[in-house]
Amino acid sequence: MTPLLEVKGLKAFYGTTQSLYDVNFEIPSGGITTLLGANGAGKTTTLRAICNMVRTEGMIRFDGQEIGRMATEEIVRRRIAHVPEGRGTFTSLTVDENLRIAAYTRRDKAAVKEELARVFDYFPRLKERIQQQAGTLSGGEQQMLAIARALMLKPRLMLLDEPSFGLAPLIVLEIFRILRRINEEEKVSILLVEQNAALALDLASHAYVLETGKVVMSGPSSVVKNDENIRKSYLGY
Amino acid sequence: MQQLLEQLASGLANGAIYACVALALVMIYVSTDHLNFAQGEMAMFSTYISWQLMNWGLNFWVAFVGAILISFVMGVLIERVILRPLHNAPVLSIVVVFIGLLAICNSMAGAIWSYLIKEYPSPFPKSSFGIAGVIGPHQLGVVLVTLVVLTLLFVFFRFTPLGLAMRAAAQNPQMARLVGVRVDWMLALGWGLAAAVGAVAGMMVAHIVYLDPNMMGGILLYAFASALIGGIGNPGGAVVGGFIVGVLENMVAYAGNMIEKTTGVYIIGNGEKLTVALIIVIFVLTLKPAGLFGRVVVKRV
Amino acid sequence: MPAFSRKWVMALVVLAIVVPLLQPLFPDLVSDYRLFLVSTMIIAAIAVLGLNLLTGFNGQISLGHSAFYAVGAYTAAILMDRLDCPYWLTLPAAAILSFIVGYLFGLPALRLEGHYLALATFALALSVPQILKYKWLEDLTGGVQGIVLSKPEPPFGLPLSEDQWLFYYCLIVMLILYWAAANLLNSRSGRAMMAIRDYHIAADTMGIDTSLYKTVTFGISAAYTGIAGALSASAVAFVAPDSFSFFLSIKFLIGLVVGGVGSLAGSVVGGIFYVLVDNSAQALSTYIKSDLGLQFDLSAYTVFGILLIVLMYLMPTGIVGGVYGMMRRLRRSS
Numbered sequence: 001m002t003p004l005l006e007v008k009g010l011k012a013f014y015g016t017t018q019s020l021y022d023v024n025f026e027i028p029s030g031g032i033t034t035l036l037g038a039n040g041a042g043k044t045t046t047l048r049a050i051c052n053m054v055r056t057e058g059m060i061r062f063d064g065q066e067i068g069r070m071a072t073e074e075i076v077r078r079r080i081a082h083v084p085e086g087r088g089t090f091t092s093l094t095v096d097e098n099l100r101i102a103a104y105t106r107r108d109k110a111a112v113k114e115e116l117a118r119v120f121d122y123f124p125r126l127k128e129r130i131q132q133q134a135g136t137l138s139g140g141e142q143q144m145l146a147i148a149r150a151l152m153l154k155p156r157l158m159l160l161d162e163p164s165f166g167l168a169p170l171i172v173l174e175i176f177r178i179l180r181r182i183n184e185e186e187k188v189s190i191l192l193v194e195q196n197a198a199l200a201l202d203l204a205s206h207a208y209v210l211e212t213g214k215v216v217m218s219g220p221s222s223v224v225k226n227d228e229n230i231r232k233s234y235l236g237y
Numbered sequence: 238m239q240q241l242l243e244q245l246a247s248g249l250a251n252g253a254i255y256a257c258v259a260l261a262l263v264m265i266y267v268s269t270d271h272l273n274f275a276q277g278e279m280a281m282f283s284t285y286i287s288w289q290l291m292n293w294g295l296n297f298w299v300a301f302v303g304a305i306l307i308s309f310v311m312g313v314l315i316e317r318v319i320l321r322p323l324h325n326a327p328v329l330s331i332v333v334v335f336i337g338l339l340a341i342c343n344s345m346a347g348a349i350w351s352y353l354i355k356e357y358p359s360p361f362p363k364s365s366f367g368i369a370g371v372i373g374p375h376q377l378g379v380v381l382v383t384l385v386v387l388t389l390l391f392v393f394f395r396f397t398p399l400g401l402a403m404r405a406a407a408q409n410p411q412m413a414r415l416v417g418v419r420v421d422w423m424l425a426l427g428w429g430l431a432a433a434v435g436a437v438a439g440m441m442v443a444h445i446v447y448l449d450p451n452m453m454g455g456i457l458l459y460a461f462a463s464a465l466i467g468g469i470g471n472p473g474g475a476v477v478g479g480f481i482v483g484v485l486e487n488m489v490a491y492a493g494n495m496i497e498k499t500t501g502v503y504i505i506g507n508g509e510k511l512t513v514a515l516i517i518v519i520f521v522l523t524l525k526p527a528g529l530f531g532r533v534v535v536k537r538v
Numbered sequence: 539m540p541a542f543s544r545k546w547v548m549a550l551v552v553l554a555i556v557v558p559l560l561q562p563l564f565p566d567l568v569s570d571y572r573l574f575l576v577s578t579m580i581i582a583a584i585a586v587l588g589l590n591l592l593t594g595f596n597g598q599i600s601l602g603h604s605a606f607y608a609v610g611a612y613t614a615a616i617l618m619d620r621l622d623c624p625y626w627l628t629l630p631a632a633a634i635l636s637f638i639v640g641y642l643f644g645l646p647a648l649r650l651e652g653h654y655l656a657l658a659t660f661a662l663a664l665s666v667p668q669i670l671k672y673k674w675l676e677d678l679t680g681g682v683q684g685i686v687l688s689k690p691e692p693p694f695g696l697p698l699s700e701d702q703w704l705f706y707y708c709l710i711v712m713l714i715l716y717w718a719a720a721n722l723l724n725s726r727s728g729r730a731m732m733a734i735r736d737y738h739i740a741a742d743t744m745g746i747d748t749s750l751y752k753t754v755t756f757g758i759s760a761a762y763t764g765i766a767g768a769l770s771a772s773a774v775a776f777v778a779p780d781s782f783s784f785f786l787s788i789k790f791l792i793g794l795v796v797g798g799v800g801s802l803a804g805s806v807v808g809g810i811f812y813v814l815v816d817n818s819a820q821a822l823s824t825y826i827k828s829d830l831g832l833q834f835d836l837s838a839y840t841v842f843g844i845l846l847i848v849l850m851y852l853m854p855t856g857i858v859g860g861v862y863g864m865m866r867r868l869r870r871s872s
Contacts, residue, residue, distance in 0.1 A: 051415065072414040082415045090408050093401075101405045104398045105417040153416065272653045274601075274660060305695040319847060328652035329599055330850045333795055335847030336601065340788050342837035353659050454784065461657060503673045511665035512672075518661040522654055 002064055003188050004029040004157055005050070010058035012042070012213075019045050021213040022049045023058075032183050032190040034221070037210035039167055043193040044085055046210070050191075051075050051082050077105055080148035085161040088146035091135030091183065095126055098134050102152035106209045110154075119148045122178050140171035147175070151182065157189045158182075164196050165231070172196075173187040176203055201225045242371050246482060250376035250445075251459075252483020257438035258453075258460030259467065259475035260390070261431035267470050268407035268427045269320075274335040276435050277457030278342035279315075281450060283308040283436030284443045285346050288357060297360040301370035301440055305433045312432025316425040346450040350475050357443035361362045379441045386437050387476055391432070394472075403427060460487070462517040468528025478528070482517065489513055554709055558702045559738025560868020563801055569766065570701040574773070575817065577701070580708040581769045583809030584715055586793035588762025594800035595723060596755040598647065598733030601660030604786035605643075605666045606760035609636045612670065614701050615685045615777040616678050623706055625690040625772045629711065633761040644753035663784040670779035684778025687771060698844060704773055711769060712806075722758075722792035763790070785839065788817070792842045815841050 003026035010022035020042050027033045027204070028172035034042045049056045050058040051072050052071060067075050076082070090098055099119065103112040122129040123144045130135060134145055143163055151160055164172040180203060183190050201221045208218040209230065217230060224230055258276060265273045273279075287304035291297060317339070323331055361378030369379070394400035405414040406423035413420050439453065446452050459487075463482045467474025493505035505513075521528065561568045563788050589603045592857050614628035614637045623631070638686035643662065647655055679685070722728050733741040742748050771777050791811045797808025819838035826832050 053411070053414075073417050073419050076415055076417040079401055084412065084415065088412060089407050092408055097404075100398065101401050101413075101418070102416045104402045129500060141244065212243075219457065224292075270653070272657055274656070305816070324852065326850070327800065328656075332599055332653065332656045333791065334847050334850050336788060336791055337843040337850075340785075340839040340843030340846065342843075344837035344843065347837055348840065360806065453662055458661055461661065506673075508668060508673070509672060511668045515665040519646055519658055522658055522782045523649045526649075528652075 003027055004063060005191070006059070006061040007046075007050070008059040010046070010049055010056060012045050012057075012059065013055045014045075020049060020056075020215055021056075021212070023049075023210070023215055024207045025215060025218065027189055027191055027236075028206075030183075030187060030189055031206060032179075032192060032204045033206045034192045034194060034202060034204035034206070035210060036194065036197050036224075037061050040212075041210040042213040043210055044161055045213075047161050049083060050159060052081065073076050074152065079156045080154060080159065081153045081157070082127035082159040083146045083150045083164065084159060085164065087139065089137075089142050089149070090132040092133060094133055095137070095145060096130045098149050098196075099126075099152050104150045106154075106236070114235050115152060115154065119151050122151070140167050140175070142165060143171075143175060144178075147178070147182075149188070151188075152219035155188055157191065160190060160192045162192055162193060164194065164199060166218065172199065179203060185229060197231075198225075239371075241449070241491065244487045246372035246376055248484035248487035249480060250372075250379045251442075251486065252463075252480035253380045253458045254438045254479075255444045255463045255483050256455060256476040256479025257383055257386065257434050257441075258456060259463035259479045260463045260472055261358075261435040261438070262460055263469060263472050263475040264427050264431040264434070267413060267472075268424050269401070270333070271320075271331055272461070272469075273431070274332070274457075275338035275342060275454030276431065278339045278346075279308070279312070279432055280435035280439035281453040282346050282453075283311075283432065284341045284357070284439035285350050286449060287436075287440050288350070288448055290354065291358070297358060301360070305436050308432040308436035309429040312429040313425045315432075316352070316428035320428075321425075323439075326413040329368065329484060343450050352452075355448040357440075358375075359444040361507055367423060371407070373396075375444055382437065386434065390434070399426075431474040448450070455514070458518070461482075462476070462514045462521070464528055465518060465521040474528055482514075486510060486513060545839075551713065555706075556609075556706055559697075561702065566848060570699055573701045573705045575591075576718070577705045577708045577773055578770070579810040579813045580705075580712045581766050581773060581809075582793060582813050583806040584769070585655070585763045585766035586790055586797060586809045586812075587715065587719060588759045588764075588766065588806040589790045589794050590797070590800065590802070590805045591719060591722075591731075592623075592755055592760060593794060594798075594805075595728070596731045596752065596759075597738075598644075598752065598756065599652065599656045600759070601656055601784075601787050601791065602643075602662035602666075602754045603763045603790045604663045604782050604784065605659075606763040607642055607767035607770070607786060607790075608670065608782035609639050609760070610764030611777045612679060613764070613773040614768035614771040615687055615794050618687055618771075619685050620678070622689050626707075628772070629765055631847025632764045636764020636767070637757040637761040639751050640755035643760070648749055648752055659787075660784070663787045666782050667779040670782065673748075675682050679729060679779070682779060683738045683779075687775040687777075689775045690772050708769055708773070711765065714800065715764060715765065716806070723802070726867075727751070771833035778808065788839065788842060792846060795846060812842070821858070 005027040007023060008024040008223065009024050010020055011018060022044070023046055026035075035046060037043050045054060048054050050060055052068065052070060053072055056066065056068060058089070059066065062075075062078060062080065065078075065079065065104060066182070071126060090101065093101070099116060106112055125141060126145055126148055128237050137145060147160070147163065160179070163175055176199060177190075179190065182188055192200055192204060201224060204221050205217070207224045208215050209224070216230065243318075258280065261276050261280075262273055265271055265276070280500050286307055287300045290300035290303050295303065319334060319338070337454070343435060344409070359375040360380065361374045363374050394404060402413070402418045403426060405416070406418050406420045407427070410420045411422070442456060443452065459482055460479070464475045464479060465477035467476070467478030469475075471510045489505060490507050494502070497503050497506070540697065546818045558573055579603060584605065585607055588606070589600060592598050592600055598687070608743055610632035614634040617623035617628045618625060642845070647658065650658055666848070670677075671681055690704060692698040696703065698715070716803065730746045730751055733744070733746060734751055738748065758792060768802045793805065793808030793812045797804030797806070816838040819836055819841060823836040826836060
């Protein structure tokens with residue numbers, strides 16, 4: 001079976017500085033994969049590279065189609081949803097507008113309505129705050145809103161950048177529970193970038209470890225988790 | 238007393254025009270951080286186009302809509318062709334390009350239609366419009382047309398998906414791309430809309446100030462003052478600012494007139510309009526850069 | 539600037555001094571009108587030089603230099619008209635007054651950057667003609683009518699025509715001002731000016747008094763342009779409010795951009811350039827209307843506008859910078 005996302009020989013540049021050297025990985029359809037590594041290893045850059053938000057070289061193939069040269073918005077329209085680092089919301093728009101903007105590309109109003117209902121089923125808290133400005137939400141709520149908005153794109157692949165960043169442990173657990181549900185119920189494949197490796201390895205079935213812009217190892221989560229060498233040298237716990 | 242009412246009404250009519258141009262300026266500012274110094278001349282050019290259409294025998298309102306559509310297309314083209322490649326250029330380059338645009342619009346209008354001042358018709362019936370002694374037919378018409386345009390724009394931005402996408406693109410282009418919004422086109426669309434709103438202002442004011450290539454210079458300055466008072470970057474504020482500035486301008490002239498009448502000393506009158514605008518601009522820019530209603534977006538960290 | 543350019547400058551200066559004297563030999567080639575035209579070019583060069591000091595070397599955008607030009611011109615005109623002041627004495631007066639006005643305008647400008655400074659100066663330029671027509675100033679400024687003056691007479695009974703003398707007069711003033719500007723830029727203060735342009739925050743932390751430098755630069759720049767204004771009052775022998783509209787600022791801007799932002803020699807080229815285009819466009823327009831019978835007013839501003847935009851794409855360093863760049867490339871390849 002062809003993988004959903006296939007990345008080969010990926011290089012990425014910020015201006016003239018190269019920050020990814022030779023990144024290769026695959027994401028199977030339907031699974032959860034995680035990218036681990038220390039600060040500055042290139043995790044965020046990899047996600048940004050997939051959406052063509054940095055200058056890249058190499059091959060990125062989504063569902064058998066080369067997307068490396070496409071504009072970000074065209075990639076997104078092929079149903080790759082990217083939840084960026086930090087609070088990825090439009091702070092001056094309301095919760096409702098934040099969700100609707102994601103459905104802007106779609107014509108089937110009835111389906112959008114249904115989806116909105118389903119999103120609120122995952123995140124009942126957002127429903128209570130539907131007319132509130134996104135900027136006034138708490139950190140956890142903003143992260144939920146960002147994920148909810150990604151869901152509104154009806155994605156086949158969701159790229160999540162540090163969803164636990166700066167949040168209280170209880171909220172992080174709640175969010176990760178919801179992510180698992182989303183993966184199972186919506187058949188959304190997930191590529192998760194996390195600082196918190198233990199948490200990510202619990203959720204993901206497969207892990208890649210990045211170091212200074214290269215994939216240095218990969219394997220099933222259970223193997224990575226139990227390999228003390230990897231844990232000590234790359235994951236720091 | 239009646240004179241005061243008349244002044245107030247004409248202030249509102251002028252204010253409506255400033256509001257339109259100010260809104261056009263804000264629309265471009267929020268999405269690109271640029272101040273469009275050519276906005277006034279673009280509006281003037283649009284007004285000439287409508288005049289030309291009428292000259293070819295079209296009815297006022299047909300010419301009105303025609304000119305708006307043409308202006309919209311021109312605005313989109315200007316953004317796509319001229320400004321797009323300069324997206325990351327230094328401020329000076331962008332200012333220079335705007336001034337270039339201003340010079341081209343102004344001189345081309347003069348070249349094509351000559352610098353002779355032309356009369357421009359008012360579409361509003363004299364008999365059934367206006368309230369005698371308070372507001373003239375054209376003034377009332379201007380206020381109404383402006384309110385219709387502003388309402389349409391409000392509805393568009395507030396309630397349509399495209400309007401929402403444009404707001405999202407203006408607020409955070411990167412993120413807007415991540416939800417599939419074609420940000421580049423949104424900017425061009427914003428330019429088109431700004432040009433169209435400016436065209437409305439030009440076609441409404443031309444009956445009052447007469448049609449000539451330099452008719453918008455002062456109005457643009459007032460529009461900048463309005464936008465600044467409302468807090469540049471705040472569309473609602475720009476509209477309110479427009480009306481405030483319009484009324485203020487007439488009140489200042491009225492007060493100056495009264496002082497001259499009672500004391501015989503001339504202090505200020507219609508001749509100092511632009512100086513008043515200059516003072517407002519510098520005062521707001523240096524002392525109250527966020528404007529009267531400028532507010533920081535609420536943010537919880 | 540490369541070393542060879544010093545020789546070129548000297549040659550040009552010598553040429554400039556000699557050419558007017560050849561008038562008796564080639565009366566058609568070196569006509570009074572042509573000399574007058576060159577004088578206006580020199581004046582334009584000084585005005586652009588002033589703008590360049592501020593925008594090019596200190597990084598503060600100004601669309602309002604027509605205002606300082608007006609201050610200079612009116613100072614000169616009023617002094618000559620009211621006080622019978624000799625024309626050469628109007629220059630220091632114009633310089634001082636323009637400096638003060640520029641310095642004062644530089645104070646609020648301290649709080650403005652980029653687009654906003656452009657806006658404030660744009661507003662200034664737009665309101666200048668109205669301010670000049672202000673009723674209380676009418677006694678001094680002559681209101682809409684302006685002030686009619688007489689051209690400067692050659693001093694010491696020199697056997698020169700008015701236009702010949704005007705040419706030398708402008709040339710001397712420009713050489714002095716150019717020399718002063720070059721020295722200023724080579725000094726500690728000049729380096730501070732440019733440091734503020736390039737690394738504003740760093741300059742601040744390095745202990746450069748950025749506020750002082752910026753306001754004084756504003757003043758000096760205004761003084762240069764004011765002197766140009768005063769010279770123009772003498773040259774044209776007439777001032778009126780509407781000759782100081784925003785379009786004058788556009789001319790300075792085209793001079794700046796064509797010559798090159800941040801290039802002294804370029805300022806001279808830029809000044810010459812805009813006078814040349816302005817004149818040929820007028821001639822061409824008259825030709826189109828009277829000889830071809832077309833109702834089409836070709837304006838120099840169409841050319842200026844297109845050039846402003848095109849240059850921003852093709853030669854952001856201006857024509858002088860562009861030519862230098864090309865010469866360097868040619869030399870390297872040969």
